[in-house]
Amino acid sequence: MHKILLIIKREYLTRVKQKSFIIMTILGPLLMGALFVVPIWVATQEDEKTDVLVVDESHLFDTSFPDKENMKFHFVKDMAITEAEKQLEEDYYSAVLYIPQNIINSNGAEIIYKKQPGFNTILFIETSIENELEGLKLSEAGIDKKTLAAAKTDIKMRKSKYESGVKESKNTELSMVVGMLGGVLIYFFIFLYGAQVMRGVIEEKSSRIVEVIISSVKPFQLMMGKIIGIAMVGLTQFLLWIILTTTIVSAAKGFLGVDKSTLPTPVPMEQTLNGQQSPLQPNLPANQTDSEDMDELWKSIDKINFPLLIGVFIFYFIGGYLLYGALFAAVGSAVDNEADTQQFMLPITIPLILSFVMAQFVMNNPEGPMAFWLSIIPFTSPIIMMVRLPFGIPYPYTDLWISMALLVVGFIATTWFAGKIYRTGILMYGKKVNYKELWKWIRYH
């Protein structure tokens, strides 16, 4: 026992002290932080001041374009489009909007620019034109805008689960996000650190130190020491990432002074437009609906059983890694160099990728037979159970217990198999190994 601790210590310390570990530990949260911060930062950046020269040959619009912050429309009457284009040379106008005479039939307009305007700018102009034309067409057809607005319907479906006399409301979108996040984390953890186990075994084998070590300890001890040591490296890295990411994100938020009002909202354009053009529409400030949604979201988040979720996550996180880590070790022991691992990697990667692909079907029907079986089979259960879990497992969690028990059985079995292959493989050099050969090693007493 004391020797396996020595091995774990070495595996852990040599990796944690490596430059690449330290770099990844710092870079990871920066990347994650950037993922959150950059969009916010971009959104808070004001667009450049845009002056648009509008050549309206249809005379339908005149002054009906609302000026927006940083965007000004300059209507000119009776200027030829060719003339207007020349104005661009003087760098006062950033774009020329050309509305042809027959726009009502052709549905076509043109924007001419020297420097490409942003996607939002173009969307804004398009929406403005569309709204105006729609209004025109409606009044021609004798329909009042009020009537239309009143006819518009938006149903919000609340989802509630009924079980043993208790009704519980559900937020499926949130479940999806939480489930997918858990699944993705486990997927990456298995691949990243499983590959490290494999590379470690190949390193020991190709540097020939393995014979020295197994003259002191049992091959199984060496294998388990490596797997456990690397697991601890992974857990350390994840822990540091979580701490650093939280720190960076909150620091960045504070620094940028981000609050709700400046956060990008999904449909700002339409709302402001409608609000201005039809004063009779319920005049909600855009943020209010958002904060209602946010409240709803917080309520749903509060309903998630976090202790259960985190507990189960850690279990599958470690269980899944152990199951696959042993297989990665076996593959490493069977080959002489990393290039030869390809043929044996397939059976390892297929169930992992399959789980990943199947995750969306499982989300569609989280209590269907596919979700059940995939969350029971040890090779797919670490990812699929994480996806399933936020949707709720029927009490008394029978599926979960079976799945967990099978995962334990599964990793004991793979470790046992892997141990057999490993024991023979690490001393085998210069031999092209195939599956038949591996099977022989397993049966070999």
Place this chain on the structure above:
Amino acid sequence: MEIFKAENITKRFATHLALDDVSISVRENSIFGLLGPNGAGKTTLIRMITQITAPDSGNLFFHGRKLIPADTEKIGYLPEERGLYKKMEVGEQALYLAQLKGLSRKDALAKLKYWFEKFEIESWWKKKVEELSKGMAQKVQFIVTILHEPELLILDEPFSGFDPINTNIIKEEILRLKKNGTTIIFSTHNMGSVEELCDDIALINQSQKILDGSVSEIRSAYKNNIWEVAYLDQSGSGLQLPEGFDLLATEEEDGKKMARVKIGNHNSNELLSALIPHVSIVSFKEEIPTMNDIFIQKVNEMNASKKLANA
């Protein structure tokens, strides 16, 4: 008293019989040569002593009782294919390997300090193994192998990769270890060093032990009764050999003549008395076969008889 004994060891890998009923016995405080051509089964036998593999049948004894896992701490092993973690620092790595052999960190540190000073390599401590030359890494590995003061030390081709100066240092170290009570199993193809170092040997060929015993006994057992005579032939009468003596070869060097004579059933005194009247003798010695000759002779004999049996 023997420190290690292997009794009727048989080991089969899938299609290949690696060891076929092999027994060896290693006397305490001796140097035991484990000889044989490539692929004969030496490494398989060594891996059983270090308990990396186990025999299919047969028994292994250490100090007269069955070999147990804890014995690995009393055994040191330098494999033929050397290897250390390339990216690990020399000192840290030596400490790690020593602790795996059961030394405490403190003891390991003290012993390493002694050896690094003795070999004058203190400056390597913080270096990574990949920065060392092959010979330097071998030296580190030798130290690591003997650091825990094993009772039984197994050296597989210990001199390969060393220059003559370092070979000598290692040779002296081996002899010093023996003097201090260590038993050494020494596997090599270098027959010169076998004659120089080994007390006993076992010769393994094609999975079978074909010869064992003490080096001096084996060499005298393989004597062909050939004597080498150097003489001055002033009278010009040449060698007058009576019946029963065979003159195998003569050659001349600096006016001195050399002859190889097979004496058959006679003894050396009879040869001398036959020669003395005619020539003046400069030197007279028996030709003792080298281990190299015996090795080649025995292996070829066996391979030829196997071929014959298969034909």
